[in-house]
Amino acid sequence: MAPEGPYNVGMSSIQVVLMRHGRSGADDENVHEGRYDSPLTEVGLEQARLRVKDLRGKNLTFNAIISSTLQRARATAQVIAEAYRLQVEPDAAWMEMDNGPLAGLPFAEAERLYPKPDFRNPYQNFFGTGESQWDIYARAGLALQSVVRRGPGSYLVVAHGMVLTAALWTICGTPPPVSGQGLWFGFGDTGYAILDYYPERHVWVLRAFVAGFSA
Numbered sequence: 591m592a593p594e595g596p597y598n599v600g601m602s603s604i605q606v607v608l609m610r611h612g613r614s615g616a617d618d619e620n621v622h623e624g625r626y627d628s629p630l631t632e633v634g635l636e637q638a639r640l641r642v643k644d645l646r647g648k649n650l651t652f653n654a655i656i657s658s659t660l661q662r663a664r665a666t667a668q669v670i671a672e673a674y675r676l677q678v679e680p681d682a683a684w685m686e687m688d689n690g691p692l693a694g695l696p697f698a699e700a701e702r703l704y705p706k707p708d709f710r711n712p713y714q715n716f717f718g719t720g721e722s723q724w725d726i727y728a729r730a731g732l733a734l735q736s737v738v739r740r741g742p743g744s745y746l747v748v749a750h751g752m753v754l755t756a757a758l759w760t761i762c763g764t765p766p767p768v769s770g771q772g773l774w775f776g777f778g779d780t781g782y783a784i785l786d787y788y789p790e791r792h793v794w795v796l797r798a799f800v801a802g803f804s805a
Contacts, residue, residue: 601788605744606737607650608754609782610802612637612791614662621696623750624689624720630665634779637803638669644800645670650784652676653743658684658750666780667748671728686750690720712766716722723766730756751777758783761794778802 612634615625630638652674657667659680667678686796692700704717712723721729734757737745747754755775759766775783781802786795 596644602742604738604740604742604787604789606734606785606787607645607652607744607746607782608757608785609641609666609748609780610748610751610754610777611658611660611663611666611748611780612641613779613803616662616694619696621694622689622692622700623687624693624752625660625693627664630662632805634662634666635669636668637780642670642673646673649782651744652746653678654740655746655748656681656684656737657748658682658686658753660685660750663748663750667746670746670748681733681736683729683736684747684749684753687726687752687756688716688719688721689693690715690717692717692720709769712768723768726753726756727759727766729753731760733757734760738789751775754783761785775799776801778804 611630614623614628614634615629615631616626616628618631619628629788655667655671655674655676656679657664657768659682663684664678671678692704695703712727713720715725730753733747733753737747756766758775759773762773767773778801783799784797786797787793788795798799
């Protein structure tokens with residue numbers, strides 16, 4: 591039974607599960623990821639398999655599984671999709687934030703070549719060529735809208751920490767952060783949030799947040 595709130599149990603709802611991918615090669619390489627198309631590791635694959643057991647243990651079922659087009663997310667989604675006998679639906683709108691020249695760079699080298707500025711407003715591109723905070727905020731909001739427009743059902747989205755966080759900002763009505771300040775969500779490997787949306791009242795309910803596996 592749904593908890594008390596500004597909606598009725600009898601209303602139709604849309605369930606959205608937002609999940610981060612499993613451990614990737616970039617995690618082992620200690621490099622910036624973003625649009626760097628790093629593959630899922632064997633550890634990441636095992637994390638995805640364990641997550642299937644967890645989802646089934648919570649009696650979660652899905653009408654569709656949507657994934658970022660980057661391979662670490664696609665491979666995570668594929669493990670889950672095979673277990674649920676579904677096809678993965680790729681959607682580039684769920685790609686990770688474009689981090690410009692940092693993609694694939696070792697952390698130390700990136701710090702040397704592109705030191706973090708003392709201040710960055712949310713309209714500035716990330717180190718010149720990447721997305722601004724407003725860019726990813728708007729993209730995540732539109733990606734979430736496309737899921738909601740599918741109508742009543744349960745949908746799993748497998749993507750990346752930053753874009754999933756931006757989607758949750760849009761749900762919470764939180765503006766993009768300025769220089770890292772504000773609300774953040776700690777998505778670990780295959781971490782996920784379970785949300786129900788009641789379109790007749792425009793009410794979002796966060797049912798659960800599972801941080802996922804740590805490095």
